[in-house]
Amino acid sequence: MQADIITIGDEILIGQIVNTNAAWLGAELTQLGFSIRRMLTIPDLAEAIRDTLDDSIAHSDLLVITGGLGPTNDDKTKDTLKAYFNGKFVVHVPTLLHLEQFFATRNRELSERNRRQAEVPDTCEPLLNRHGTAPGMLFRKQEKWIASLPGVPFEMKGIYEEELLPRIKAAFRLPVIKQVTVLTVGLSEAETADRLSDWENSLENGVALAYLPSPGILRLRITISGENEIYINRLIKKKQQELEQLLGAAHVFGTNEDQLEAVLGQLLRERGATLATAESCTGGNLAHLITSVPGASAYYRGSIVAYANEIKQEILGVTPQSIHEKGAVSQEVVEQMAQGARARLGTQYAIATSGIAGPTGGTPEKPVGTVWIAVATPNTTVSRCFALGTHRERCISVASYYGLNLLRTIICENS
Amino acid sequence: MQADIITIGDEILIGQIVNTNAAWLGAELTQLGFSIRRMLTIPDLAEAIRDTLDDSIAHSDLLVITGGLGPTNDDKTKDTLKAYFNGKFVVHVPTLLHLEQFFATRNRELSERNRRQAEVPDTCEPLLNRHGTAPGMLFRKQEKWIASLPGVPFEMKGIYEEELLPRIKAAFRLPVIKQVTVLTVGLSEAETADRLSDWENSLENGVALAYLPSPGILRLRITISGENEIYINRLIKKKQQELEQLLGAAHVFGTNEDQLEAVLGQLLRERGATLATAESCTGGNLAHLITSVPGASAYYRGSIVAYANEIKQEILGVTPQSIHEKGAVSQEVVEQMAQGARARLGTQYAIATSGIAGPTGGTPEKPVGTVWIAVATPNTTVSRCFALGTHRERCISVASYYGLNLLRTIICENS
Structure with missing residues (x-):
């Protein structure tokens, strides 16, 4: 099954807005089992929309169109779709009721222009927009589906999930695809690939691993596709366990949408424990994350x-x-910082950072990117040194995550 | 003049990567005076690339293609372009020399596979890539230009600016387009539009204003196009001054790529002044920005x-x-925080924040989003209260920028 993702809007073409809708839909439709033939952005022009519909309907099974549904004159999508599918406007009553309520709760008058947003071509199935004012529309031509959704990302996602996705799942015969993303911290992409290489090479047919790196955090997405849902559910659980075992609990902190700062927060909350931080090179970013x-x-x-x-x-x-003899970026100083924060702020735990985020301040013994991190607990103080590279923002971000993870592993090992 | 922006790569289609290259090129080419006909993303398939070339060359004057130039087998762009433009591979000597140096400085062997990256079709003009390994290529067909650039964003931007942009400027007859972006803080989009409405309505033909909002910061981009460069340069300066006057120095903090935290830093540096912060609701984000x-x-x-x-x-x-009687989120407490930080950390200036970032903790008198901000100076303490809405991350971000701006305006007014 092939899908086209079409974006309509001048603001995308002139580069004012990055097209995150297309990426989001690309991931969603790929996960459903569609192969994405193309992503296309075109201007708010009837002729460009018609040409695109001709081509996409000829080649793909599903078209998802976003944008161009606003009430102003520069939006052309609804009129163009009405003419293309030979419809005439009728009022979609659930949308009209929703609009009346939407404007009433905001103490605003429902203008004639906004009232017309409830009108849709009688040749489409309307898709109720609970998150905004413009409804979505679903047209069918032979076996092909053409869905039109608004361009505002949270409205588009809402209609997709509530209205379009259930219809697609019911109508299209798609392969079973399951995904799980294992979240890791503290290993580089290359180190991870080394640890996983034998395992990756022996992966069964239909099992794929993707590396999704960001500063400090590496997400590993396992995707399995096939026919038998029970078998796939069992296999993905097994693959996840194998992967987590190979990388170890010191590096694996969660799955899917988990966040390291929230995972650590939950550990502290469960134990009734408290935390303070003392930051030099991370400059407040550790506190900001927490x-x-x-x-x-x-x-x-x-x-x-x-x-x-x-x-x-x-x-x-x-x-x-200590500062005079060892320097501010040293094991002795960072441990004293952690102990000092713990004592001064009266907490069970404290994390401290001291490093050279750059771009200047490096020396041959302590080059830019050298970062000491310490954790003080009621029983002990643990510290580690890292070389985090010469990019300032990256160094700050990675050091913050490594600090959170050092405390996470200490708490987990002791419980 | 029309341009097409073509992205080649499966990782974009499956939504693994958001296509920021297309947005960046869209803004660049629009600023040059091109009208963007379409942005298109297609898979790494020779047939899809050929079909796209046929259609784009028939309709647009300039095609900028990114991606698919890597040395591995899944990248098809170079081979496809070679066949499409009837070329044969020849070594581009400047690229080969660059590759030898590139690998030597990284202590890596120049493999045969990587050496072949210096080969380009003899029907193109090679574009040297100083930032990576794959060179760009520029083909011409009748009056049409077809440029192929690598997909890694900083390599793509580097080749565009160093190699492609000068050639485009020299060869294409484009209108003169000038832009300046005025950066503001502390006024909402609606407040700004109210202040500017008379001025906006009286703007000359060819002068356009765009609102580019982000949490706390509103960027206002003036674009002027026409034929006469001297006239346009004079007009854009005048329009910028008018705009800045209407919004006032308390809100306008810079232009183009300026950052509020760096503007404030420069003011402090010039005065040999020092700064400390005391943060409750911003939780370290103010320190992180600084x-x-x-x-x-x-x-x-x-x-x-x-x-x-x-x-x-x-x-x-x-x-x-004070905490007991007025609450932690109060004028009295935030002023004491600023004064305390100034005294405790021994600085000329201090900024303090105390508020309810949410999602819980609000009361009828102090709803979520209530934020007090204070600045302590050697002579006085100034404080303001803001209502910043119920979105936690947004509230933290806006409060941080408002705090930076309160100090900026106090320093500017007193000098």
């Missing part, structure tokens, strides 16, 4: 961002002698 | 992220009475 999790105040007390050495001394209690 | 600027240690000393009330009291010296 506090991006709603409810973090239940376990997180705060951070001392000690960019200046005097603050490391005065607030965290690092000894001037 | 320290994302290379060399921030020259003026930034650190932050107290005081998530727990005890830390506001013990380290920042907020009185328990």
Whole structure:
């Protein structure tokens, strides 16, 4: 089964907006078992839309079109589809009721222009938009499906999931495809590939592994396709376990949409434990990640961002002698920072970072990218040194995740 | 003049990668005066590439193709272009020399497979890739130009700017187009539109204004096109001044690629002044923004992220009475936080934030999104209250920028 993903909108063509809708739909339809023939972006012009429909309907089984459904005159999609499929406008009553409520709860008048958004061609099946004002439309031509969805990403995703996806699943005969993404931290792509190479080479037919790297975090997606759902469910569980075993609990922190900062937060919450941080090179990013999790105040007390050495001394209690003899980026100083944060902020655990994020400040012994990370616990202080490269933002991001993971592994090993 | 932007690569079609190359090229070519006819993504298949070339060459003046130039077997672009334009492979000597050096400096052997990357069809003009291994290629067919660039974004951008752009400018007769983007903070899109509406309605022909919003920052792009470069240069300067006057120095912080955190850093650096922060609701993000600027240690000393009330009291010296009577999110507490950070960290200036980022913790008097921001200076303490909405990440981001801007305006007003 082939699918085309069509985006209509000048704002995409002039580069004002990056087309994330196409990527999202590409992943969704691929996961359903469609092969994507093309992604195409065209302007808000009736002729361009008609030419595209001719070509796509001739070659693909499913067309998903996004954009061009707004109430203003520069949006041409609905009128063009009405003419192309020989329809006339009729009111879609569920959409009209939704619009009346939508505007009433916002204390706004339902204008004539907005009321007309409830009109759809009588040759389509309307798809109710619970998240905005423009309904989606589903046309069928012989065996081909043509779906038109709004361009606003959360509206598009909502209609797709609630209205279009169930219809596609019921009507198309698609292979069974299952995916699981294993989330890892602390191993590079090359190190991971080395550890997995024998296993990867022996993977059964229909089993695929994709590497999805981002700074500090490497996501590994297993995809299995075939005919027998029970067999595939069993096989994907087995493959996931094998993969997790090869990489180890020190590196695997979750699956799918998990976030390291939330996984760590949950561990602390379950134990009634509290956390503080002391940051030099990460400059507040560690605190920012931890506090991006709603409810973090239940376990997180705060951070001392000690960019200046005097603050490391005065607030965290690092000894001037250690800074003088070993340097601010050293095992001795980072351990004192972690212990100082733990004592000063009164928590069970503390994470500390000290490093050279660059672009300047490196020396032959301590090049840019050298980062010391320490975790202080009620019983001990553990520290590690990493070489994280010369890209400043990347170094800050990776060091933050490595700090979170060092504490995660210490908590897991001791419980 | 029309242009097509073609992306070749399965990883885009399956949604593994968002196509940022197309958006970047769309903005670049639009700015040059091209009208983008379509953006198209197709698989690594010779037949799909040939069909696309036929159609694009028939309709557009310029095709920019990215992707599919790697040395592995799944990349088909170079072989397909060679056959399409009836060429045979010849070695591009500058690329071969570059490859030898590229691999030598990385202590890697130049394999036969990689050596073949220096081969290009003799029917193209090679475009040297100083940033990677695969060269670009420029074919011409009658008056039409077909450029093939690698898919890795920084390689693509490098070849475009160094090799392709000068050739396009020299050969195509394009209208003169000038752009300037005015950067603002602290006004919503609707407030800005209200202030600008008379001015916008009276804009001359050929002058366009685009609103480019992001959390906390609103970028306003003025575009002017025409024939006479001297006139356009004068007009865009005038329009920029008018726009900046209408919005005011309290909101306009820079132009084009400026960043608020770097603009503030430069002000502090010029004055030899120092800065500290005290953060509750922004949870370290303010410190993270400030320290994302290379060399921030020259003026930034650190932050107290005081998530727990005890830390506001013990380290920042907020009185328990203020927290008890006014609450942690109050003018009294946020001003004490700023003063405490200034005194404790020994700086001229301090910024403090205290608010309810949500999703829970709101009350009828202080709903989610209520944020107090204070700046302490050697002479005074200034504070403001904002309602920043119920989206946690957005609230944290906007509050951070508003805090930076409050200090920026105070410094600018006093100098």
